[in-house]
Amino acid sequence: GAVVSQHPSWVICKSGTSVKIECRSLDFQATTMFWYRQFPKQSLMLMATSNEGSKATYEQGVEKDKFLINHASLTLSTLTVTSAHPEDSSFYICSARDSRLGEKLFFGSGTQLSVL
C-alpha cells in the first residue's frame, strides 16, 4: 500500500534555530500534500496545502514566512519551521494524496517538535 515516510520522528532544538521536516511518498505520486499541527488531545489543524510545483496555500492565521513549505517534486515535501520558539512546540503531521488513488489520505508518522 501507499506509504508516507516522515522524519525526523522527534526533534529538540534551541529557540531561534530552524528545523526542517521531510515528508516522502514512497510508492506513489503525492500530487497534493497537507501539513497539519496537532496539540495534545486535540484534532488536526490544517496549516497549509501544497500541490507539486506550486506555492503552498496557507490557512488563515498561519505565517507563511515562519512555516516554509516546499513541494518541489511528486515525492517530497518539506516544512521548515524558521526561528523556532517554544510556542512552536507541537506535533506536526504531513499527509499526501495521489489524485489517481482517490480521496484517501496517506499520513506520515508525525514529528514531535520541542523548542527549548
Place this chain on the structure above:
Amino acid sequence: SQQGEEDPQALSIQEGENATMNCSYKTSINNLQWYRQNSGRGLVHLILIRSNEREKHSGRLRVTLDTSKKSSSLLITASRAADTASYFCATEAANYQLIWGAGTKLIIKP
C-alpha cells in the same frame, strides 16, 4: 478549518464489547472518512463512505451515513485491546476541503 463534532469525546469499554462513535457535520459533503490515530503517531485511513451511500462495512467496522441528519456513526464490533486509539472523522466538502472532527478517544480494557 471548521471542525465537525464527534461524540463521545472519550469512551472506555471492556474487550469484546462493541464501540460506537458518532460524527456530525454542518455542510453538504462529497464523502466522509474515518481515520484512526495511535498515540503519538500519524493517522491511518479506515473507511470512506460517499454521500450517496448509507452503510458500509470493512471487517469489524461498520459505518453509517445519514445525510438528512448530517451525521455518521462508526461501529467497531467485538473490540480488542489493540483497537485502543483516537478515531477521527473527516468530511470532504464540495470544494474538496477536508473538515476534521475533534476525535473520540477509545480505550479498550482487557
